[in-house]
Amino acid sequence: MKKNSKIYAISLVLLGLLASFSSTYAFWQGSVSASSNTSNQNIYIGSWDFEENTYVRRPRGIPEFVLGQYYPANTVVWYDGAFYITRGDGWQEGYPPSPDAYSAYNMITVNHQIGNTYYNNDVVYYEGCFYRVVDAGNANNHYPGTTMYGWYNMNSINFNSHQRFMKNDYTIYQGILYVSSIDNQEENVYTTPDLSKYWHIAGSMEYDSSIRYYANDIIACNGLYYRAAWETIGSNPANSAAWGPWIKITLSSYEAGTTYSNDQIILYGGHQYKVMNSALTATHAPGTITGVYKQIDTYTYTSNNTYLVDDVVMYNGQYWKAVNAENAQNNLPGTIKNAWNLLNTSDYQWFNTYHSGDYVVWHGKKYMVYDASRASLYAPNTEPRAWNIVNTFSYNNFTVYTPGVISGISIYNDVAYRALQETVSNYPPVDPIPSNSYWTEY
Numbered sequence: 001m002k003k004n005s006k007i008y009a010i011s012l013v014l015l016g017l018l019a020s021f022s023s024t025y026a027f028w029q030g031s032v033s034a035s036s037n038t039s040n041q042n043i044y045i046g047s048w049d050f051e052e053n054t055y056v057r058r059p060r061g062i063p064e065f066v067l068g069q070y071y072p073a074n075t076v077v078w079y080d081g082a083f084y085i086t087r088g089d090g091w092q093e094g095y096p097p098s099p100d101a102y103s104a105y106n107m108i109t110v111n112h113q114i115g116n117t118y119y120n121n122d123v124v125y126y127e128g129c130f131y132r133v134v135d136a137g138n139a140n141n142h143y144p145g146t147t148m149y150g151w152y153n154m155n156s157i158n159f160n161s162h163q164r165f166m167k168n169d170y171t172i173y174q175g176i177l178y179v180s181s182i183d184n185q186e187e188n189v190y191t192t193p194d195l196s197k198y199w200h201i202a203g204s205m206e207y208d209s210s211i212r213y214y215a216n217d218i219i220a221c222n223g224l225y226y227r228a229a230w231e232t233i234g235s236n237p238a239n240s241a242a243w244g245p246w247i248k249i250t251l252s253s254y255e256a257g258t259t260y261s262n263d264q265i266i267l268y269g270g271h272q273y274k275v276m277n278s279a280l281t282a283t284h285a286p287g288t289i290t291g292v293y294k295q296i297d298t299y300t301y302t303s304n305n306t307y308l309v310d311d312v313v314m315y316n317g318q319y320w321k322a323v324n325a326e327n328a329q330n331n332l333p334g335t336i337k338n339a340w341n342l343l344n345t346s347d348y349q350w351f352n353t354y355h356s357g358d359y360v361v362w363h364g365k366k367y368m369v370y371d372a373s374r375a376s377l378y379a380p381n382t383e384p385r386a387w388n389i390v391n392t393f394s395y396n397n398f399t400v401y402t403p404g405v406i407s408g409i410s411i412y413n414d415v416a417y418r419a420l421q422e423t424v425s426n427y428p429p430v431d432p433i434p435s436n437s438y439w440t441e442y
Contacts, residue, residue: 055078055081055082055083055411056081057414058078059078059393059411059414059415059416060414060415060416060441061415061416061417061441061442062076062077062078062083062416062442063075063077063078064077064078064079065077065078065079065084065092065095065096067092067094067095068091068092068093069091069092070090070091071086071089071090071091071092072086072089073086073087073088073089074086074405076108076405076406076409077096077105079095079096080096082096082097082107082108082109083107083108083393084096084097084105084106084107084108085105085106085108085405085406086104086105087102087103087104087105087106087117088104092104092105097113097115097116098115098116099114099115100115100141101115101116101117101118101140101141102117102140103115103117108406109391110123110124110125110359110366110390110391111124111125111126111391112124112125112126112131112143112144114141114143116140117140118133118136118139118140119133119136120133120134120135120136121133122136123154123357123359123368124144125346125359125361125366125391126143126144126145127144127145128155128346129144129153129154129155129156129346130153130154130155130346130359131144131145131151131152131153131154132151132152132154132357133150133151133152134149134150134151134152134164135149135150136150137150138150139151145160145162145163146162147162148161148162148163148164148189148190149164151163152164154346154358154359155343155344155345155346156344157169157170157171157172157312157319157343157344158171158172158173158344159171159172159173159178159192159193161189161190161192162189163189164189165180165189166180166183167180167181167182167183168180168310170202170312170319170321171193171199172319172344173192173193173194174194176193176194176201177201177202177203177299177312177314177319178193178199178200178201178202179199179200179201179202180198180199181198181199181200181211181212181214182198182212194210195210196210197210197211197212197233198212199211202299202312203296203297203298203299203300204297205218205219205220205225205272205296205297206219206220206221207219207220207221207226207237209233209234209236210233210234211233212231212232212233213228213231213232213233214228214231215228215229215230215231216228218249218265219237219246220272221236221237221238222238224237224238224248225248225249225250225251226240226246226247226248226249227246227247227249228244228245228246228247229243229244229245229246229247230244230245232244232245232246251265251266251267251272252264252266252267253266253267253268254266254267254268254273254285254286256282256283256285257282258281258282259278259279259281259282260275260278260281261275261278262275262276262277262278263275265296266286266293268285268286268287269286269287271286271287271295271297271298272295272296272297273286273293273294273295273296274293274294274296275292275293276291276292276293276294276306277291277292277306280292281293287302287304287305288304289304290304290305290306290329290330291306291329292306293305293306294306294307294308299312299313299314300313300314300315301313301314301315301320301332301333303332305329306325306329307322307325307328307329308322308325309322309323309324309325309328310322311328312343313333313340315332315333315334315340316333316334318333318342318343318344319342319343319344320333320334320340320341320342320343321340321341321343322339322340323338323339323340323341323352323353324338324339324353327339328340334349334351335351336351337350337351337352337353337376337377338351338353338376339351341353346359346360346361347360347361347362348360348361348362348367348379348380350379352376353376354369354372354375354376355369355372356369356372357369358372358375359390360380360387362379362380362381362387363380363381365380365381365389365391365392366389366390366391367380367381367387367388367389367390368387368388368390369386369387369388370385370386370387370388370399370400371385371386374386375387380398381396381398382398383398384397384398384400384424384425385398385400385424386398387399388400393409393410393411393416394410394411394412395410395411395412395417395427395428397424397425397427398424398425399424400422400423400424401419401422401423401424402419402422403418403419403420403421403422404419407419409442410428410439412427412428413428413430413431415428415431415441416441416442417429417435417439417440417441417442418439418440418441418442419438419439420435420437420438420439420440421437421438423438423439426438426439
């Protein structure tokens with residue numbers, strides 16, 4: 001196992017200290033709170049858990065891997081500082097880690113590991129983002145972000161030709177926000193948004209000859225407005241016949257006292273607005289009240305605008321997604337909970353709304369949502385039954401443990417325990433007591 005020189009130095013110091021004390025290992029308690037590659041670490045004497053599920057010494061109860069030994073399927077073993085789970089039932093050949101998927105062992109880690117066997121909906125962490133497996137056959141033996149059919153990036157909306165995109169998905173390409181008009185197709189994946197007929201610039205009505213338009217789409221071209229009579233691409237509106245595919249239309253300019261129809265597009269102050277609440281249009285001009293008009297010629301956040309769930313805007317140089325329409329309309333992004341979610345980050349954000357299946361990084365550790373309603377209220381590691389820590393077996397007082405091969409393992413004071421029932425905030429026993437109502441030695 002690779003260790004840097006700093007860890008070796010610390011080891012020598014600890015050996016010296018141990019030689020000078022007559023007490024047992026029970027004296028030493030705690031963990032390392034950073035990766036072995038981190039230059040500045042807070043070192044606490046103890047099991048040296050680097051929060052990557054690797055241990056310098058084997059905790060009692062987890063067997064050390066022995067080459068050629070018979071292991072039942074789903075046996076957890078320790079080898080060279082890491083934990084592995086056996087995939088098959090029998091004599092395991094070769095040492096872990098496995099060089100290729102579908103072999104004998106999986107390293108137990110949320111970090112992506114070439115050689116691990118992944119299944120649909122598994123989640124891994126790779127280069128600052130969490131990825132979900134959407135096609136295991138294509139995900140295995142491929143790094144996330146390198147095959148469009150294998151992995152789905154759960155955090156970044158930056159354009160990637162190996163990322164799946166669905167209709168109404170947003171992506172950022174060369175600093176411009178685009179929206180997809182179709183489900184996963186080669187044309188909205190392998191072709192960049194500026195050249196693809198299945199992407200259009202968010203917040204723009206300007207005609208683009210490379211975009212596929214659909215019946216009743218309205219566009220602007222050379223200061224005039226047109227409505228598509230049917231699906232079309234590459235047809236110049238200025239040269240269109242009277243019957244289509246483009247029909248010239250006139251957009252009304254806002255006049256106080258006039259009632260406009262829902263979904264009607266009107267002009268005001270040089271901008272284009274879509275009517276969302278006809279009843280208030282006679283008494284309120286665009287941009288003066290929320291919930292009445294939706295400005296459709298920009299994706300920059302504007303006050304007194306109407307926003308719908310899943311709308312994406314740019315504010316202070318960052319991209320935000322509306323999660324609650326009323327709150328999004330009445331509050332700046334990043335100022336209250338349950339209004340806007342900050343995109344393009346895997347880091348926990350106090351104002352984001354989280355859902356089942358979400359993962360975050362918080363203070364260098366990784367967590368998954370246990371209860372979405374509580375996870376949206378509390379930061380990780382502050383409240384039970386909100387977030388479960390992942391990527392470590394070290395006991396965590398806020399994590400819900402359930403009986404299972406991996407979900408029920410906890411290491412406390414260098415001893416491995418397994419959960420006897422669902423438990424949270426109930427510590428394993430203190431050695432030499434082997435068990436309590438919630439835990440027993442592994």
